[in-house]
Amino acid sequence: MERLNIEDIRSIVRNLKIKMDAKRDYLIELDSAMGDGDLGITMSKAFTAAKDEAERSAEILPGKLLIKLGMAMAKAAPSTMGTLMATGYMRGGKAIGDIESLGTGELAGFMDAFVNGILERGKSKPGNKTIIDTLYPAAQSLLQAQRNNKSLKEGIAEAYTAANRGMEESNQMKAQHGRAAYYQDSSIGKQDAGATVGLLFIEVLYEYCR
Amino acid sequence: MERLNIEDIRSIVRNLKIKMDAKRDYLIELDSAMGDGDLGITMSKAFTAAKDEAERSAEILPGKLLIKLGMAMAKAAPSTMGTLMATGYMRGGKAIGDIESLGTGELAGFMDAFVNGILERGKSKPGNKTIIDTLYPAAQSLLQAQRNNKSLKEGIAEAYTAANRGMEESNQMKAQHGRAAYYQDSSIGKQDAGATVGLLFIEVLYEYCR
Amino acid sequence: MKKFMNDPEHFVDEMIEGILAAHPDKLAYAADDLRCIIKAGNKKKGKVGIATGGGSGHLPLFLGYVGEGLLDGCAVGGVFQSPSADQMLEVTKAIDSGAGVLYIYGNYGGDIMNFDMAAEMAEMEDIKVQQVVAGEDVASAPKGEEGKRRGVAGIFFVYKIAGAMADALASLEEVKRVAQKACAHVRTMGVALTPCIVPEVGRPSFTIGDNEMEIGMGIHGEPGIHRGPLLKSDEIIDQIMKRILEDLPYKKGDEVSVLVNGLGATPKEELYILYRKVQQILKKEGISVYNTYIGEFATSMEMAGASVSLLKLDDELKRLLSSQASSPFFAQFQL
Amino acid sequence: MKKFMNDPEHFVDEMIEGILAAHPDKLAYAADDLRCIIKAGNKKKGKVGIATGGGSGHLPLFLGYVGEGLLDGCAVGGVFQSPSADQMLEVTKAIDSGAGVLYIYGNYGGDIMNFDMAAEMAEMEDIKVQQVVAGEDVASAPKGEEGKRRGVAGIFFVYKIAGAMADALASLEEVKRVAQKACAHVRTMGVALTPCIVPEVGRPSFTIGDNEMEIGMGIHGEPGIHRGPLLKSDEIIDQIMKRILEDLPYKKGDEVSVLVNGLGATPKEELYILYRKVQQILKKEGISVYNTYIGEFATSMEMAGASVSLLKLDDELKRLLSSQASSPFFAQFQL
Ligand SMILES: Nc1ncnc2c1ncn2[C@@H]1O[C@H](COP(=O)(O)OP(=O)(O)O)[C@@H](O)[C@H]1O
């Protein structure tokens, strides 16, 4: 697969819902350790809403559809992660404009805007033990792949590797945002729930394009 | 010992306190099964108050002292059993008047008035699975002993036997009063906490005069 | 036993000290005894005094209803224990302004005996005393044996009605009459999910399975009419409302005030989920709701559970229920 | 999990249905969305609208403070979840009467992001919006990092003060100013004894030993500053008061309003035992108590625990605090 068209996006959203449902209890557990334990529920809700919206919507332009998915998620799951995800989809969708399919470059542009939207809404930056710490390396890796003219499949595979590395590194970070920040130094060494969601997000892309 | 004088009464009250303290948990358990589980606490409080009053009071007439003990108990332990006990002491003390010591006859008079006071205050009668079902047979037995000119020791021994028999019979009765009444038929076969207090009361007398 | 307390023996007295410290302009005590709570300030000349009393552990019952347009005094017992006749007498003496005193309390053996003793003593001191014993828990005795029923949360209505009547300077007989009318018009049934712990006992006086509930259980853990698996809340309310409605009975065209009472640990969120179904049933039955009270009105410390009470209104009861009232534990603007 | 409920998924909506059914003359909803709660009746011309919002499971927070002399609207989230920016916007539109809208809410990431989004959207619709984020839990971040502190029960004071100011038709800037002043003058610290269960999760999100307590724990179970064996209540208050007093600091000669808040399962009896010690300490420190609020003002469903909040008063705050206010969950006569 060289490019992702509107039907690929619908399939990926469906797969994201399946993945989040499957990881529901796991995310609850991670979020319970340093948060309020709802992340499994909200991610499952958010991506169910996104999938429903993707199926309902007759939209034919990827950018427009992605914005709508974000709006649906914002309504369905207004938690920290739900709101950040929604912001990411809306900014990412807006960034890719009216193109009909996504290759490495468009995906890189989408992910870059996605990450910047989250940074702005959450007033955070890389290194603070959040979802950013898996998504930002993935986006950077995609931008690099674009510069190197890598194929979509290659680009995503590298992004997945980068996200996995980000996940590992984030484990050693100290939480600065959200409920986890109250754990201060004792957050070091623990796995961040939001960063895990970021990794799962890239994982689904990777599994789809593999 | 042929007669109980004021110092005997002080000793018996002390022994009653010791007995109730020793049986605290047992009474709590019995009262928990068909009541609110406080009986061990209130009896311990009531007789501690009675003992303290007996030690504090310079009273030399048994009747007067017994009335004071009742008043002290009413203040210290105004639960069902505390109030009934208090009423018993006050009525019993009043009944024996100004005598200086108690033989079989005076004790029978005391116990008879004691029981009648409880019946009046509690608006109950024998056979309703209450403290009455151990105290009433004991009082009746003492009245009989008086008619037969039995010694105090003999009279009390017989009263203790009567109270024990009353205890057994009361187990088969159905509760009609207080919290236990809510248990209806399922109270049959269970041991009444108040009747147990009645038995302990006679038991202390018996052990003192034995 | 997870309680905020110091020595269990001082639980009640420290609680009262806290209450008096928090509301010094509203509450005071008589006869140098912290457990003889009375309204602060001057007595209203010619007003019937209303006294209540009962065990601690049920806040806002009982002393929480001492206030404007409510009660004048309360004898406070140990946890789940009656106060003493002595204490009731002291409260009676402190609140009597010559118009007599009405005792309103729940139908429990210990309380009855002590209030009886107190009434006898008060009469010896030339204070007119009348008594109204509230008992409206339909689960505690069958129809026809209403006199055996326990008093639970519905006593709130009796206080409110009698308090308003006394505030209007009605006679002792009149205040007693409306209190009795309120008693006759109110029915309650409850359900318990967990036990509670009496501080001095230190462990639950009964147990209830992890997935069990007991319908009809009393506020001291007295047995109810059915123990079984925890049902959906709508099903529980179906059972409770059926028993309440057919007991009085409450009929099509009636107008009621509804009290959904939490026993302690049950959150308000759940009380409103319960009320939702109560209201649906009343609507179906053609019974209209004048107003609602939803919250904690009679508790059992940290027991989880709830009860539903209905008061059938007529013009007089409605007028008395609507009047303004306030205490440190209860505030109502004129409805 | 012993809760009165039907399907956990409908917990919040059924709760709101119950609330609206119980208080139809007091509360309504906007935009055909039950979770957009507003005051029933007409808007007061020229009055600044005050909106709040936050997760469910904290009653009377947040919607319980929509009422006379208090707030005008509330966006209601799922249990412990922020409501959506959309819902906040709908509430904003419904309560604006031209004088602008003030958002007052607690310092939680999800709420901030959504209120930020809502404010951006409202401005696009030409509604003036200002925000005040309340955060006063001294256990949640050290002095010097006040901006990181969680908002807990003390937000009640901010609502009361801002609500009274808005009721007097002050401008948006003025209402914001007094709300900020209240925030600056209030400090809270709490202690938790047991966890609570989010209905849709079905099990406690944290555990705490049978004889343990956690001082400083947040209302969603956020970590506190010390977990250890359950101490006597006077010792707990000693620790809490020390931290609160030295934080602002509250000093000799100050006058305060005190809030002792129950987290859910803790009975009023215990709250008063806690207050008793609070009052003793304040007396010793030469800090006088203007009035007290003791009860449930911000809960975590069936969590056992409590918090203490102090509001340092000046003449303006005292005047605003004293004014009459009423909602289905809170009633105060003019002090
Ligand atoms: N300001 C922020 N910016 C980016 N990510 C954040 C921020 N705050 C929290 N997060 C992420 O959100 C995750 C928690 O999400 P969620 O469970 O939805 O939060 P909550 O339940 O507190 O609303 C954290 O693990 C972290 O990765």
Ligand SMILES: Nc1ncnc2c1ncn2[C@@H]1O[C@H](COP(=O)(O)OP(=O)(O)O)[C@@H](O)[C@H]1O
């Ligand atoms: N009306 C009554 N007359 C005589 N005895 C009674 C009466 N009601 C209850 N009792 C006795 O009191 C006992 C319970 O006493 P207690 O625990 O003090 O009651 P409570 O805790 O309900 O006030 C019962 O076991 C019974 O023997």
Ligand SMILES: [Mg+2]
């Ligand atoms: Mg979370």
Ligand SMILES: [Mg+2]
């Ligand atoms: Mg008992």
Ligand SMILES: [Mg+2]
């Ligand atoms: Mg008792």
Ligand SMILES: [Mg+2]
């Ligand atoms: Mg959350």
